[in-house]
Amino acid sequence: MSDDCLIVEQDGAVLNVTMNRPDQLNALNPALVDALRELFVSLFWRTDIRVVVLKGAGRAFSAGLDLKQDRKAPHERTVTEALVSQRRIAEIVNAMRRCPQPIVGLVDGPASGGGFAIALACDIRIVTPRTKMNAAFIRLGLSACDIGVSYFLPRMVGSAVAADYMLTGRFITADEALHLRLASRLVQPDEIETAGQYFVGEMLHASPIGLRLTKDALNYAIDAVGLEAVLAIEDRNQTLCSRDANFHEGITAFVEKRRPVYDNN
Numbered sequence: 001m002s003d004d005c006l007i008v009e010q011d012g013a014v015l016n017v018t019m020n021r022p023d024q025l026n027a028l029n030p031a032l033v034d035a036l037r038e039l040f041v042s043l044f045w046r047t048d049i050r051v052v053v054l055k056g057a058g059r060a061f062s063a064g065l066d067l068k069q070d071r072k073a074p075h076e077r078t079v080t081e082a083l084v085s086q087r088r089i090a091e092i093v094n095a096m097r098r099c100p101q102p103i104v105g106l107v108d109g110p111a112s113g114g115g116f117a118i119a120l121a122c123d124i125r126i127v128t129p130r131t132k133m134n135a136a137f138i139r140l141g142l143s144a145c146d147i148g149v150s151y152f153l154p155r156m157v158g159s160a161v162a163a164d165y166m167l168t169g170r171f172i173t174a175d176e177a178l179h180l181r182l183a184s185r186l187v188q189p190d191e192i193e194t195a196g197q198y199f200v201g202e203m204l205h206a207s208p209i210g211l212r213l214t215k216d217a218l219n220y221a222i223d224a225v226g227l228e229a230v231l232a233i234e235d236r237n238q239t240l241c242s243r244d245a246n247f248h249e250g251i252t253a254f255v256e257k258r259r260p261v262y263d264n265n
Contacts, residue, residue: 006035007057013050013208013264014200015043015101022058027066028114033089036118040095048264050208051200052099054122055106055192056115064113064136065089089114093121093148097219100212104199106192107183112136117147120156120182123215126195127183132171139169155222156182207246207262213237 007018017039019026026032043049056062077085096103096118105122113136119125135153138144144166154162157180165172177183187195203211217233224230241247246262253260 005029005032006039008039010049013048013204015049015052017052017054019054019056019062021066022056022060024066024068025060025063025110026056026058026115027063027068028089029066030088032066033092037088037092037095040092040099043099043101044095046101047208049101050211050264051203052101052103053106053196053200054103054118055196056109058109059130060109060115061105061107061111061119061131062115063110064115067140090147093117093152096121100215102203102211102215104196106196107131107133108189108192113140114147117149117152120152121148124199125177125183126185126187126192126199127174127177128187128189128192129174130189131174131177131183133177133182134169134171135166136169138166144169156180205260207241207244207250207260208264209244209246210241210250213241 005019005021007016007020009016009018019032019036021027021029021032028036043052102123103121105119105125107119107122107125108128109130109132111119111131111133113134116133116135119133135144135146135149137146137149144150149166150162153166156162161180164170172180172182174183174186178186184199185195206214214237217230217237220233221230224233246260249262250260
């Protein structure tokens with residue numbers, strides 16, 4: 001599939017997704033917001049896709065909400081209209097976390113505001129020296145707590161560090177992202193695609209159900225009320241995986257020291 005603002009290409013079990021507004025630094029206009037939301041919502045039902053790779057075209061990941069497009073002034077909107085508009089974009093990150101496929105974010109260049117939120121909603125982030133990320137909302141007369149940033153960032157870097165960046169809106173550089181463990185790799189721009197493919201290849205060693213349930217359990221475990229709740233989720237997952245036909249293939253491939261060949265169904 002492809003659209004003017006979002007390019008979606010399937011390569012076997014991998015979906016390559018490109019935000020395609022390079023002249024606007026992939027700023028989130030209504031069309032791109034709708035395309036991203038609809039894509040990630042649809043992935044909940046896709047068993048043929050095992051991993052998603054997300055990037056921005058050109059020299060930016062995403063500069064955030066497109067403020068240059070014509071839109072109603074705040075006083076011209078009803079509360080209902082404003083809330084619906086807010087939820088249209090917020091649902092992107094909710095759908096990203098809910099979709100069972102791990103998402104590898106190739107965060108090259110600026111990732112600000114909504115772009116920052118989308119980067120944080122990825123499971124793995126790879127950055128380059130020109131990457132810079134920030135909660136830009138607070139510099140625009142809004143709260144920095146938007147589109148899931150106040151959920152993701154404190155859980156990733158701790159509340160004190162999150163407060164530093166969110167209360168000031170200052171940029172997180174690539175080196176800082178690596179130091180804070182927001183990023184898994186720091187590579188040169190011409191190496192980011194290869195770095196992404198490395199993670200994709202490693203993930204495809206997992207069985208389809210094992211990969212999906214691991215992301216599922218990680219989502220639950222981070223907010224679990226205690227160890228017993230996490231163990232219950234893990235027990236469920238291992239029982240389901242062990243009853244899957246691909247479990248035998250995984251064991252056999254391990255013993256034979258070869259790459260497993262899984263059935264996606």
